[in-house]
Amino acid sequence: MVRPPTWMRWLGPPLLLGTWVLFLSPVVLAVRERDWMAHVRDSGLGVGGALVGWFILAVLLVVIPPAIKVLLTYRTVLDAGGVDPPLGRARVDLGEVRKIRWVPQGGPVNAANRPERFEVISEQSGLVARVARGEADWGATQAVLRHWARQRPEIVEDEPTAAALAGGSIDS
Incomplete structure (x- = not known):
């Protein structure tokens, strides 16, 4: 049976889950403040930067859970x-x-x-x-x-x- 290395199966999911929770924090802040630009308002990024940030954030929030599943279930x-x-x-x-x-x-x-x-x-x-x-x-x-x-x-x-x-x- 071929699987990812043991260290990767033990460390990867908690690290990915922690990263996912960290990436969820701007969403929580935006909902609490009722302002979709709350996390970048004073950064000088502007609307374009906020939109790019939200796009990257959305992609990562969608990709990380399947990555954890693949890491835990991958085997040949x-x-x-x-x-x-x-x-x-x-x-x-x-x-x-x-x-x-x-x-x-x-x-x-x-x-x-x-x-x-x-x-x-x-x-x-x-x-x-x-x-x-x-x-x-x-x-x-x-x-x-x-x-x-x-x-x-x-x-x-x-x-x-x-x-x-x-x-x-x-x-x-």
């Missing part, structure tokens, strides 16, 4: 029969998987933030799972993908992926 499950992709997308059975690809760590820019990972690609949906070393039990992920490769050898198309699944230099 790989099992012997296929993949349960994140965010309520339909399950992809092993028969629908077209390719497993191993991507080594690094890249031309910002290599530290691009850990080695396996990507699962399906016929209809494209990329349905991306499992990085730090996001899941790496050994269990490799075991599931090895099982898939034994069931359907054609989904492993390249040598680096075959070596990674065979327990080459990347296996820990």
Whole structure:
């Protein structure tokens, strides 16, 4: 199972909720004062600045609650029969998987933030799972993908992926 890091699941929701409450304070002030410009009246921003501020505030007040929900419910499950992709997308059975690809760590820019990972690609949906070393039990992920490769050898198309699944230099 792939989930956001534990620290993010524990710290993210309270911080986002606190931010949401903080952003709600201008709304409360405007309702109490019965003045939609109460929070910027003496700032010199004027009507245009107040309108831009209210727009940004409205967007954030609408976006933060779903962000908390995604943070708490996001998960990808790989099992012997296929993949349960994140965010309520339909399950992809092993028969629908077209390719497993191993991507080594690094890249031309910002290599530290691009850990080695396996990507699962399906016929209809494209990329349905991306499992990085730090996001899941790496050994269990490799075991599931090895099982898939034994069931359907054609989904492993390249040598680096075959070596990674065979327990080459990347296996820990």
